[in-house]
Amino acid sequence: MPTHPTRRTLLTAGAGTLTGTLALSACGGFSTDPDSGTTRDDDTLTMITWAGDAELTAFRALADAFAAQGGPRVELQVVPYSEVLTAVDTALRTDSPPDLFRVSYTDVAAYRAQGVLANLPDPGSLESSFLPAFWGAVTDDEGTFGVPHHTDTSMVLVNTGAVASAGLGALPATLDAAWTWEQFLDAAGRVRPSRADTYPFAVNWQNAGAFRWLNFVDQAGGRLLTPGLDDVAEDDPGLLEALTFTRDFFRRGLVPQASSSRGQPASDLFVNQTVAMVFAGDFLLQEIDGAGFEYQATFLPRDVNASADLGGNALVAVEAGSRKEAALDFLEFCAGAEQMGAFCAAATVLPTRTDVDPADLDYAVRPDLMPLFVEQARAIRTELVEQVVVPDFSAVNGQLADRLDAAFLSGDDDPAALAQIVAGVRSVLTP
Incomplete structure (x- = not known):
């Protein structure tokens, strides 16, 4: 040997x-x-x-x-x-x-x-x-x-030219100054599409990323799973608040219908300039940097909490x-x-x-943005992490992808759509 x-x-x-x-x-x-x-x-x-x-x-x-x-x-x-x-x-x-x-x-x-x-x-x-x-x-x-x-982790990337006429001013430059949900929707609503197929933004919950929807649940102070991690917290008000908020993205025409949880990757929509802003992870910066347009980064919107995905x-x-x-x-x-x-x-x-220390690393791509991603990562909360590392989470994530896709694109009222999500997640949790 x-x-x-x-x-x-x-x-x-x-x-x-x-x-x-x-x-x-x-x-x-x-x-x-x-x-x-x-x-x-x-x-x-x-x-x-x-x-x-x-x-x-x-x-x-x-x-x-x-x-x-x-x-x-x-x-x-x-x-x-x-x-x-x-x-x-x-x-x-x-x-x-x-x-x-x-x-x-x-x-x-x-x-x-x-x-x-x-x-x-x-x-x-x-x-x-x-x-x-x-x-x-x-x-x-x-x-x-x-x-x-x-x-x-994810941040909001902004096509500088595409939002130049929106009057957004300086983007929030610290985690504490991140847009609230209401401020984010206001900013998105002021983006004026330059083409018929252009939308304000897209969220990166495709390609096994449905768990990123839980950022919004955690931002609302809610949970998907009970503290015991063995059942769905179906009566948690944060669940319904997050679903209403994110369904409004589609109902108001702020995101493409094709950007649902079973849809086209959000980063692709940003690169081809179908959307002016995108929720995207730092690992995508190399791909996005080759798209040939200027872009900036700002923090994920916040509600009760600032929260970021693991x-x-x-x-x-x-x-x-x-x-x-x-x-x-x-x-x-x-x-x-x-x-x-x-x-x-x-x-x-x-x-x-x-x-x-990330500050000591010689990043090959957008070293100016990486300190912002480091700060955003401070918002990865233990309360959310513990829910996405349970043994059944692969199956939970699959159910979220299916049920969110149906919720985003259906006409059901919000409580009925949430009931379908709860039922799907509960069906794969080990008793």
Whole structure:
């Protein structure tokens, strides 16, 4: 058997190797195509992930730096985001599990509950280095099952030219000065479309992002799930207030009908200038920056609370993987402070470690906007996080996508539409 350096040796690797590798990672020594015919020896780790170009480059850098410190080779199997859970589930069912995979925080608990994930051997040595909300997303009473690799959150991006005549003035520049719900609707209502197919804004609740509707529920001081996390809080007034508020987006013609929760991605509508403003995560800035128009960012609207969505992803190791110990070493290597900082700077996302200051990172895209996203992330509230990391949340999210789509596009009154959402969510909660 090949020998590897100790966990401590790998985790204390200098950032120089990783930073240098970021510039050379197009020549990374692993396959990004599971059908490429690449020969994989027994010492190679396999990892299923989705990745945009910048993320792929950053993952290659991590893998090359890990190998340079004596770790095993990592074979990255890249699939579209919409297919990653299917790819993982198929591999698990066919007894050919990957050693590692990338997973949204909202899906971690489902795999934890199935006993699929390997427990970190010494989580106590890492916990104090991570922000509590993200550590909690990979931890339960049985242990810690993965590392919080990074986070992202949404803000409102504004096409500078498209709203120039709206008289909005300076956009709110601090979280405390964020538009209230009423102020946001007033601002949106003053945007005058320049084309027949132009709308004031779109919200990013498509593509498995239906959970972002819960931002509005939390802003209204409400909850989807009861404090015990085992039932729907159907009588919570914040639920109805949020549904009425967001249905008004469609009823007033402020958003395209095609931007419902089963509709066209909001970022696409912004890039092609169908909408003048968009709710979007920082990880989309690279894509949006190539659209060829000037844009700014401001904070999510607020009501009783300022609230933001829990974005980002964890890296997890598979309990049944034949190289579990090496996979856990790679997880902890990726979550090291220097490695995390380099990844976040390259991929335009936010660190989850308390000892990585985003202000010190050399962001590749819109470094002027990233401090605003850092401030917005302060509004990721524990009360909301605990609801979106329950084991049933993948199914809950699917029900939200279906039932919100029906609610946004139907003529039912608001209480009737909410009753359908409540029934759908309750149908997938484990008794």
